[in-house]
Amino acid sequence: KNEVEQSPQNLTAQEGEFITINCSYSVGISALHWLQQHPGGGIVSLFMLSSGKKKHGRLIATINIQEKHSSLHITASHPRDSAVYICAALMNRDDKIIFGKGTRLHILP
């Protein structure tokens, strides 16, 4: 079992819909990183958080340390949000970074 699990693996939605991508981890972490990768593109940092909630434009990331769970939300989704979203957990025990396998999001116009 992977230490970092993302769901769903794939998500297709209509433009304007509210999107939620989930990330669960099984061990103690010191921080969680959300990344975005457009098709054929590089990897861009969206958020790094260790508690609470962060917001940037239409993107919101939350983390619940007790439940070992983080979510990435996109409000008023747009076709340009179509990308792979990756969560990465920074482990307490050895400072290593473990990546989820990503969620492929496709927003239809």
Next chain:
Amino acid sequence: DAGITQSPRHKVTETGTPVTLRCHQTENHRYMYWYRQDPGHGLRLIHYSYGVKDTDKGEVSDGYSVSRSKTEDFLLTLESATSSQTSVYFCAIRDRGRGSHEQYFGPGTRLTVT
């Protein structure tokens, strides 16, 4: 954007040939990483460096070696390329200073071994 470049950006090579990929940063970050990204696997750590001449293996290090003789450069070498090493390779840097854990990624190198 963090100042990270990778070269080459694309390479096609034959099985058995040596290949070196270069990662260059202008941020003076201590930590540098090499990952490979393959469908169904996500990002997997090959090797990382925590300072000049200080490197360690990741989860998929077999067939790869690295060197870091300067803070700004981290080289990944495939001594004898195999088809299983066809992948997209990403370099990343991390500061770990001032409570920061954030990683910044280079643009990637697409390597095809024929």
